[in-house]
Amino acid sequence: MIHFIRFESAEAVAEDAARRIRDAAGRAIDARGRFLCVLAGGRTPLAAYERLVHGSEDWARWHLFLGDERCLPPEDPDRNSRAIALALTERVAIPPDNLHWIPAELGAESAADRYDTLIADRIPFDLILLGMGEDGHTASLFPGHAISTDVRAAPVHEAPKPPPDRVTLTPLALAAAPERLILVTGAGKREALAAWRRGADLPVARVAALGRTDVLMDPDAAGD
Incomplete structure (x- = not known):
């Protein structure tokens, strides 16, 4: 089931996303002793992570994963893992062993194979956080690109935005959680967003249809 929820501003979207992440963490830790969360890059997700820094979370029980990554050196500022480190993980006491990043510096095929193996023993996740691009892509699942159905992580080549080589979680992995934001x-x-709501066959629509998904929108994106 998909719920589209409109907020008064992008800041309010980030604030509510941070609250939802905290709540999901609390439920997961109470139930199973750990919280497995897939993170996204992008301006609004990063703003949500920055809001988590000031909370008193049980960071030792958090395990973080990525929905996708760009094939760039580890310290490149365009890496999702690097941006998340600056916004969150270098500012709180998450153990380094709990950061399960995609080794995209190894190249798309090798990194995808390794990540597929790594997450196989860790799914289902507790929460998956995603964004949406201006073309309706999510993670690195782009319109017009074949989507793998038999692996959990897949290489991506010739992405329509740089860099062309990436690694992405596939619907097989993105379905493996009770909720998606x-x-x-x-x-x-x-x-x-309007095309999606009219029924367009976009990657983000396919992922949202995998199970319970809440779409948090600001007025600029939602329009009238």
Whole structure:
């Protein structure tokens, strides 16, 4: 089931996303003693992570994963893992062994194989956080690209935005959670969001249809 929820601003989207992450962590830790969360890059997700820094979370029980990664050196500022480190993980006491990043510096095929093996023993996740691009992509699942159905992590080549080589979780992995949050902010997302809501066959629509998904929108993206 998909719920589209409109907020008064991008800041309110980030604030509510942070609250939902905290709540999911509390439920998972109470039930199983650990919290497994897939993170996204992007401006609004990063703003949500920054809001987590000031909480008193049980960080030793958090395990973080990525929905996708760019094939760049580990310290490249365009890496999702690097951006998340600056926003969150270098500012709180999450053990390094709990950061399960995609080794995309190894190249798309090798990194995808390794990540597929790594997450196989760890799914289901407790929460999956995603964004949406202006073309309706999510993670690194792009319109017009074949989507793997038999692996959990797949290489991506010739992405329509740089860098061309990436690694992404596939629907097989993105279905492996009781809930998904998709954050959509900014006027640049309005056309794709409207097309999705009209029933367009976009990657983000396919992922959202995998199970319970809440879509948090700001007015610029939601329009009228």
